[in-house]
Amino acid sequence: MKHLLRALLWLYPPAHRRTYGEEMLTVARFRWQAAGGAARARLVVVADLALGAVGVWTDRLGSSTTGVRGGWPTDARFVVRSLWRSWGYTATTMAVLACSVAAAATVFSFVRGTLLNDPPYPEPERVMVVWGSNVDDGQLRDVISGPAFIELQRQASGFALIAAFHRGAAYLLVDERPVVVDALEVSADFFRVLDVQPALGRLLGEQDRMSGAAATVVVTYPFWRDHLDAHPEAIGASLPFEGEARTVVGVLPEGFEFVAPAPLFIPLRDDVLAADHPGRIHYNVLARLEPGVGLADTSAGLARAAERFRDVYPGFEGWSFRAEPLHEIAVASVRPVILTLATTVSLVLLVALVNLATLFRIRTLARRDELAVRMALGAGWARVARILTLETLLLAAGGAALGLAAAPFLLARVSEMVPEWIAIPESASRLPVLRGVFDPAVASMAFAAAVLGTLALTVPSLLSVRGARGLGPGHRAHGGLRGTRLLVGAEVAVATALCVGAGLLVRSADHLLSVDVGLEHDGLLTFYHGDVWGAVAADRTTYFRGTVQAVEALPGVLGVGVIDYVDFEAEDDFARIYVLDRSLQPTRDMREEWRRVDNGLFDAAGMRMLAGRAFEPDDFLGTTRAAVVNEAFAKKHWPGRSALGAFLSTHDAAYRDLEVVGVVADVRSLGPAVAPPPMLYVPLQGNPRGTMGMYVRVAGDPMSHAPALREAIWSVDSSQPITSVWPMTAFVETWVAVPKAARALVLSLAALALLLAALGVFGVVSYAVRTRRSELGVRLALGATPHRLQRDQMRTMLVVVVAALVVGLAGGVLAARGARGMLYGVSPLDPPSVAFTILVMAAAALLASYLPARRVGRIDPTEAMRAE
Amino acid sequence: MPAEPGAAPPLKPNHHLILLLLAEEPTYGVDLLERLDRRSGGAIRLNAGSLYRTIGNLVDAGLVEPLDEASGAEGMGAPRKVYRVTPHGLAALRAEARRQESLLEAARALDLLEERA
Numbered sequence: 001m002k003h004l005l006r007a008l009l010w011l012y013p014p015a016h017r018r019t020y021g022e023e024m025l026t027v028a029r030f031r032w033q034a035a036g037g038a039a040r041a042r043l044v045v046v047a048d049l050a051l052g053a054v055g056v057w058t059d060r061l062g063s064s065t066t067g068v069r070g071g072w073p074t075d076a077r078f079v080v081r082s083l084w085r086s087w088g089y090t091a092t093t094m095a096v097l098a099c100s101v102a103a104a105a106t107v108f109s110f111v112r113g114t115l116l117n118d119p120p121y122p123e124p125e126r127v128m129v130v131w132g133s134n135v136d137d138g139q140l141r142d143v144i145s146g147p148a149f150i151e152l153q154r155q156a157s158g159f160a161l162i163a164a165f166h167r168g169a170a171y172l173l174v175d176e177r178p179v180v181v182d183a184l185e186v187s188a189d190f191f192r193v194l195d196v197q198p199a200l201g202r203l204l205g206e207q208d209r210m211s212g213a214a215a216t217v218v219v220t221y222p223f224w225r226d227h228l229d230a231h232p233e234a235i236g237a238s239l240p241f242e243g244e245a246r247t248v249v250g251v252l253p254e255g256f257e258f259v260a261p262a263p264l265f266i267p268l269r270d271d272v273l274a275a276d277h278p279g280r281i282h283y284n285v286l287a288r289l290e291p292g293v294g295l296a297d298t299s300a301g302l303a304r305a306a307e308r309f310r311d312v313y314p315g316f317e318g319w320s321f322r323a324e325p326l327h328e329i330a331v332a333s334v335r336p337v338i339l340t341l342a343t344t345v346s347l348v349l350l351v352a353l354v355n356l357a358t359l360f361r362i363r364t365l366a367r368r369d370e371l372a373v374r375m376a377l378g379a380g381w382a383r384v385a386r387i388l389t390l391e392t393l394l395l396a397a398g399g400a401a402l403g404l405a406a407a408p409f410l411l412a413r414v415s416e417m418v419p420e421w422i423a424i425p426e427s428a429s430r431l432p433v434l435r436g437v438f439d440p441a442v443a444s445m446a447f448a449a450a451v452l453g454t455l456a457l458t459v460p461s462l463l464s465v466r467g468a469r470g471l472g473p474g475h476r477a478h479g480g481l482r483g484t485r486l487l488v489g490a491e492v493a494v495a496t497a498l499c500v501g502a503g504l505l506v507r508s509a510d511h512l513l514s515v516d517v518g519l520e521h522d523g524l525l526t527f528y529h530g531d532v533w534g535a536v537a538a539d540r541t542t543y544f545r546g547t548v549q550a551v552e553a554l555p556g557v558l559g560v561g562v563i564d565y566v567d568f569e570a571e572d573d574f575a576r577i578y579v580l581d582r583s584l585q586p587t588r589d590m591r592e593e594w595r596r597v598d599n600g601l602f603d604a605a606g607m608r609m610l611a612g613r614a615f616e617p618d619d620f621l622g623t624t625r626a627a628v629v630n631e632a633f634a635k636k637h638w639p640g641r642s643a644l645g646a647f648l649s650t651h652d653a654a655y656r657d658l659e660v661v662g663v664v665a666d667v668r669s670l671g672p673a674v675a676p677p678p679m680l681y682v683p684l685q686g687n688p689r690g691t692m693g694m695y696v697r698v699a700g701d702p703m704s705h706a707p708a709l710r711e712a713i714w715s716v717d718s719s720q721p722i723t724s725v726w727p728m729t730a731f732v733e734t735w736v737a738v739p740k741a742a743r744a745l746v747l748s749l750a751a752l753a754l755l756l757a758a759l760g761v762f763g764v765v766s767y768a769v770r771t772r773r774s775e776l777g778v779r780l781a782l783g784a785t786p787h788r789l790q791r792d793q794m795r796t797m798l799v800v801v802v803a804a805l806v807v808g809l810a811g812g813v814l815a816a817r818g819a820r821g822m823l824y825g826v827s828p829l830d831p832p833s834v835a836f837t838i839l840v841m842a843a844a845a846l847l848a849s850y851l852p853a854r855r856v857g858r859i860d861p862t863e864a865m866r867a868e
Numbered sequence: 869m870p871a872e873p874g875a876a877p878p879l880k881p882n883h884h885l886i887l888l889l890l891a892e893e894p895t896y897g898v899d900l901l902e903r904l905d906r907r908s909g910g911a912i913r914l915n916a917g918s919l920y921r922t923i924g925n926l927v928d929a930g931l932v933e934p935l936d937e938a939s940g941a942e943g944m945g946a947p948r949k950v951y952r953v954t955p956h957g958l959a960a961l962r963a964e965a966r967r968q969e970s971l972l973e974a975a976r977a978l979d980l981l982e983e984r985a
Contacts, residue, residue: 020920020923
């Protein structure tokens with residue numbers, strides 16, 4: 001009992017405990033003993049002691065003991081009035097906080113959306129991607145062939161389920177015209193790997209695995225809503241595709257989003273996979289680990305499957321399987337950018353809070369007279385602290401609320417800058433960028449961080465008010481300025497570091513943007529057309545020649561070329577290639593990318609011939625056929641000598657005994673920062689695909705030519721589909737969008753930090769001049785020139801600024817070394833970036849200290865001394 | 869510096885009672901409680917927390933002050949601070965009495981007290 005009562009005393013304010021604690025214990029014991037065994041009465045004793053603490057605290061913080069009347073409402077009114085009077089201070093502090101909170105909420109929404117959010121499928125840590133890889137060829141993340149997938153399914157251990165998928169297109173008949181819809185061909189276990197449940201009907205399963213299975217399709221929720229009128233009876237309905245009709249068997253849940261946003265999922269039967277050519281690599285593979293199995297436990301099974309595959313299908317030496325977590329791949333490419341942004345925005349938030357503390361400190365110092373008077377009139381320091389806290393709270397909450405209101409708009413703007421897709425490094429596959437969604441949890445955290453941070457940073461100033469007790473009006477406190485100067489110095493240092501980082505990112509993005517991608521993308525329109533897979537090679541060639549002629553005849557068309565896969569679209573197509581000797585016998589073989597193109601392609605694309613010649617219309621006549629290789633191909637396979645005149649064959653019987661007639665400049669089709677892949681170009685006449693890409697060079701805006709192009713193609717055959725009509729520039733931009741967005745964001749954040757630092761410098765110098773009016777007045781009267789006094793005022797602050805600049809530069813360069821992976825073409829110690837930072841920071845600091853120091857010149861000595 | 873008692877708001881009932889008890893005779897906590905229990909017929913029962921919150925408030929407002937520490941006269945050894953009313957406290961009591969008197973007069977004028985009698 002004794003201990004309980006004594007412990008309760010700790011709930012009381014220390015002063016109260018010291019003064020009355022022992023007496024309270026005596027009284028409480030007296031009551032306790034008087035209560036006898038009555039539990040209720042004893043409870044009252046304990047409760048009274050506890051509640052009394054609440055009462056005393058309330059009295060302390062309230063006004064009943066201070067002699068100055070009025071409670072919270074009075075103080076709140078006073079605070080609002082005083083903030084209104086100093087509207088400049090109010091607006092500045094709130095703007096500072098609003099900007100930083102808006103930036104923080106935006107960036108952290110992205111962090112949460114990309115790095116912290118669970119992917120839209122359960123147990124993401126168990127979902128793996130399995131790649132084909134050939135370390136000798138430098139292929140780490142490759143798609144695999146159907147037979148390889150079958151072996152994988154049979155041999156790999158540790159996986160509960162393995163599924164293949166392929167991103168393609170389906171031709172849906174609308175008014176008897178084929179409309180291309182993105183479709184994902186997926187094997188039977190695909191949805192079970194992701195553990196998705198249908199919203200309606202069923203997803204794919206065993207009945208879709210075997211040959212002879214009914215033609216079915218699973219649709220996404222938006223497709224069901226928009227195209228099937230959200231009708232429950234859509235299950236079992238027939239969708240007309242070109243060639244066959246498919247029965248809708250299921251609808252995916254709302255919000256289901258996989259790596260490829262296709263509205264249709266078409267089953268991929270095991271027999272189709274098994275019958276595929278082992279070298280025709282085509283499929284992505286997803287697998288779900290068995291419960292309790294780690295990624296490392298699967299390597300033996302993967303090795304076994306690869307060995308078995310190599311045994312059954314000779315010619316795949318060096319080839320193996322590799323598994324990695326799907327989510328890890330999805331976030332790996334954006335993680336450095338997002339983390340850099342998160343660090344930057346945290347630093348800016350910190351600078352903003354320090355700035356607020358600085359402004360608050362200066363305001364408190366400036367108000368010491370007023371506060372001293374209030375305390376002399378009987379207000380306890382607690383009351384004064386309450387007023388100051390209220391003021392801080394109001395400013396912090398107001399600024400943070402403004403920032404949060406602006407955050408969704410900022411988020412929308414930033415989302416526009418971020419590309420929809422990003423390339424997976426060392427792979428031709430792409431993944432969608434997960435998006436930042438305005439998140440109430442993130443918003444509340446930003447709000448709380450701003451308010452609590454501001455409060456915490458103002459505590460020292462609050463405590464300094466205690467020191468003002470007993471000081472009369474007129475007492476000046478210059479000492480407080482020293483700490484404030486250091487705070488501003490810290491701001492300048494952080495801002496400097498951020499400026500260095502921003503400068504490096506700007507230069508890096510500029511480098512990326514100015515890289516020669518190997519073709520002239522401006523004024524180039526690209527699209528896919530045709531679905532003539534059923535025709536023989538000669539008829540396909542005739543069809544594509546016909547469409548080229550029809551397009552060439554259009555006004556404003558400057559050149560036309562045909563290629564099977566549009567560059568920068570992240571598509572790849574590999575061929576088995578044999579290097580032949582003079583007697584046309586194969587000497588070695590390799591796997592490289594190849595493209596089938598027509599004779600107009602290089603010219604239309606603006607690709608430069610480095611040696612030899614481009615294709616000519618009759619290059620495919622006669623016994624020896626022409627081939628063109630790119631520079632990377634020539635350097636890799638004929639290092640140090642000319643590729644011209646060399647002979648090659650491919651796995652495709654239509655392309656045998658090819659003679660290299662030209663070397664063309666590399667197209668950096670995997671992005672400007674990635675080394676271009678070796679590439680073999682062959683004439684399309686041999687064996688064109690049923691769908692080909694077309695490059696059309698036009699005068700003016702490429703998209704404005706799209707309608708005329710469509711009509712021209714349909715004038716050849718009105719039943720042929722046309723898809724993916726895009727200006728080439730749009731693809732090229734995708735590759736640089738992330739660095740560009742990062743550049744814009746970091747630049748804005750650095751500008752904000754710079755502004756904050758300048759504001760801090762301005763505040764300190766301005767305060768120093770104001771409080772030293774009389775001293776400066778005396779010195780002016782004694783003959784000092786205003787110019788000299790101005791310089792004195794600026795000098796103290798600028799010494800701190802110079803030191804901070806040095807610290808900040810060092811910090812910025814060190815941080816840039818850590819984030820070297822994000823830099824392209826610039827070193828962390830990039831002289832222009834460092835010089836630019838010094839220039840900007842020095843100019844900002846000079847201006848920010850000169851403007852308030854100028855007021856020295858306006859001091860009237862007689863008036864200043866009279867005021868004293 | 870405490871405010872003028874005359875300008876002060878009406879005393880709270882607890883404050884008033886304790887001031888009155890201390891005005892009769894300076895005393896210490898436990899004794900104060902017992903007298904309060906007796907005087908109010910058990911209707912007002914303060915405990916340690918509420919009693920010393922009230923005393924604290926009265927001391928802070930300058931209406932009551934502690935006398936120099938007196939040791940436990942009854943040999944219990946417990947500390948026993950004796951409190952007494954200050955001149956300000958007396959003035960506050962007077963002001964309160966006047967305020968209540970005027971209220972009583974108003975009530976009498978309405979025959980409220982007569983009826984009860």
